[in-house]
Structures are given as structure tokens and as C-alpha cells.
Amino acid sequence: MFFKKKNDDLEPDxxxxxxxxxxxxxxxxEEYxxxxxxILExxxxxxxxxxxxxxxxDQEKLRNLNDRFLYPAFSGPCFIINEFIPEDIKRERKLLEKNHKWKRLFGLLTMVEYMEAETKAAHDFDKALFYSDDVDKVIEYIIKNS
Incomplete structure (x- = not known):
């Protein structure tokens, strides 16, 4: 599942x-x-x-994430916050199209493939800012750091 606001709505500053x-x-x-x-409210x-x-x-990326945040013991859903960087998402889309030139040329790249590439770029665990299993702490972090 993926939620994305239109890039036109993003304030540059x-x-x-x-x-x-x-x-x-x-x-x-229902839980999602x-x-x-x-969060959005x-x-x-x-x-x-x-x-x-x-x-x-990737298990190595997950290990690195846990190392960075001192191996938290989370049960249930946990939340990983990254900064939204539109250039990273554009770069990942271009990489997908470059790696699958023929599929792109014939219009065979699916929305699922684009969404997977965008998700990979948006959730780079090496650049994670915050990691918690408490939705209130997630909201607090975003408010505090905005």
C-alpha cells in the first residue's frame, strides 16, 4: 500500500x-x-x-537499521521515518527505466514496478531518521523536527 501526495503540493522550504x-x-x-x-490527521x-x-x-539493510538504532525490540508494527527527497525517487525511476530499456520501450513496465522502485528510494534504511513502534512518538518526532 502506498500513499503519496502530489509533488505540486509540497512546499519547497x-x-x-x-x-x-x-x-x-x-x-x-483496516489497520493500515x-x-x-x-498520522495524516x-x-x-x-x-x-x-x-x-x-x-x-534486504536483510543487510535491516541489520544496519537495527545497528543504527541499537537493536530495538519491537512487537507489532514499527515506523521508520525518512526525509522525502524527490530527487532520489526520480533517480530510482530513471534507473529502473535504464535497467529495463526494452520493457520501457514497449510500454511493459508496470505501475507495480514503478511503485517498488519509488518505495525503495523513499525508504532507504541507511538514511533513516527515526525508528519506533509508537505512533505517538512518530508524530512527536515529525512535529518537533519540522
């Missing part, structure tokens, strides 16, 4: 964030909607919220 909600097996739609709604500068499934991510 305001800091925008991406939030990944990570679980072992993914969230049910409730968490997303709670509390803060205005969140551009992307994604449902991340732990087993679908």
Missing part, C-alpha cells in the same frame, strides 16, 4: 517525510488505514506512507 510501517507479514487494510489516518508534512513487509527487504 518545508521538510517532508516518508513513513514506512513495517510488520512481519504486512498490515490488514487507521494508522495512516492517525496529526501532521501535514508527510508525503509517503507505505506498508513494508520485513521479509521482502
Amino acid at each position: 518545508e521538510k517532508w517525510y516518508c513513513i514506512g510501517i513495517m510488520t512481519d507479514n504486512g498490515l490488514e487494510d 488505514d487507521a494508522l495512516s489516518k492517525r 496529526s501532521v501535514q508534512n508527510v508525503s509517503v506512507i507505505s506498508d513494508l513487509v520485513r521479509v521482502e527487504w
